[in-house]
Amino acid sequence: MSATQSGKIMTAIDIGTTKICALIAHVESPGKIEVLGIGHHPSKGLKRGIVVDIKTAAESIRSAVSKAEEESGIKIAEATVGLSGAHIQSFNARGCVPIKYQDVDENDIERVLESAKNIPIPEGREILHVIPQYFRIDGQETVQESLGMHGSRLEAQVHIVTGAIWSAQNIIRACELAGITTNDIVLEQIASAEAVLSASERELGSAIIDIGGGTSDFAIYKNGRVIHSKVIPVAGTHFTHDLALCLNLPIGIAKELKHSHGSVSSTAKLDALKPIQEVLPPKYQSQEIDLFKIIEILNPRATELFEFVQDEIIQYKLAPLMRSGLVLTGGGSLLRGVETLAQDMFNIPTRVGMPHADNEEIERIVPRLLKTPIYSTAYGILLFSARGGRGELSEGSSKSLFSRVFKKMKDWIYDFL
Ligand SMILES: Nc1ncnc2c1ncn2[C@@H]1O[C@H](COP(=O)(O)OP(=O)(O)OP(=O)(O)O)[C@@H](O)[C@H]1O
Ligand SMILES: [Mg+2]
Structure with a gap:
């Protein structure tokens, strides 16, 4: 991601089993995205979403990125990348903490999400996403936003997505070999949903x-x-x-x-x-x-x-x-x-x-070439990063927490490289 006069240049790479698609875009806001370069190339070296031959996968990624670079006239160094594969497992979990000063503050939200995450994860797996579903205060009705609410006990229900460490590492390594630093990873169906669900x-x-x-x-x-x-x-x-x-x-x-x-x-x-x-x-x-x-x-x-x-x-x-x-x-x-x-x-x-572009987002014109279900993930990855990554969250504090979760995830991935 690099800054332009107004807005940023962002790159999304969908590393699919059959094709790799790279999109370079100028993003002014999530509702104002201009795709400047589209590159696609048959995907080699992947099986069921998993890298089986890292060098060949890297070459396919490079080819797709080069095409997008040529079309946009912009050379890119980093990208947000999609992750899938049969190794992905998800489940819901709950956390509960006392509210420190009666009114829920950012710290309480952070602690309750941490406590929900505090469950045994099998060896070789790590958490990719922690997505809050709802909060509850003192056992009352569930709420979407808890910041500022009064009570003594805060509960959170979250959706946790875990993946095999080696799989994310291989995707990151393949991108690195192709000259691209991965700045965020997103589960592919979360990306596709960004693009196709209203x-x-x-x-x-x-x-x-x-x-x-x-x-x-x-x-x-x-x-x-x-x-x-x-x-x-x-x-x-x-x-x-x-x-x-x-x-x-x-x-x-x-x-x-x-x-x-x-x-x-x-x-x-x-x-x-x-x-x-x-x-x-x-x-x-x-x-x-x-x-x-x-x-x-x-x-x-x-x-x-x-x-x-x-x-x-x-x-x-x-x-x-x-x-x-x-x-x-x-x-x-x-x-x-x-x-x-x-x-x-x-x-x-x-x-x-x-x-597609939602009605209210008239400035987000989807190029005709991308109007096919084949490119839902790639376009969704772009939207996901345009919305600031970890985009499902609306509570400000949770967002920074998520950046940290991702940083932690990046750390473990790089630790293993
Ligand atoms: N017109 C069509 N009719 C039927 N199937 C099609 C058509 N066009 C593409 N496909 C199938 O869609 C599949 C590829 O879809 P897609 O590009 O979404 O996969 P991918 O992102 O590369 O893979 P994955 O998401 O599993 O890693 C292929 O099996 C291809 O044969
Ligand atoms: Mg796909």
């Missing part, structure tokens, strides 16, 4: 599933905060592999076929599609492949993915928290019929979301 959806209670290449990232928002999150190890590449295996096609051709004719529901609009044989190389045209067969192969995988989500909803009694609806995003949400299937399975309004 303020009222986040307030009233909505769910998001970012169906990527390697993982599907699920989160629930209510009262403007993350209530629940979960990384599910089923996503776009599984659909491609299923087609490749069942139809005996090379992976590359199966992926093309998925993009051109993939569907998980027979009620999706399929009539305008070209004949399948036209998209297959001559060698494979003798195969009998029809849309019905493709749906038969892809539907069980999509059903499996949503069943994972449904199990989570049942286990944690989440249904009442997502009444405003479900938003699907990520490249996997472009698969025909996923919206219909999800709507049928969850029985709530479902839509596919992509980066």
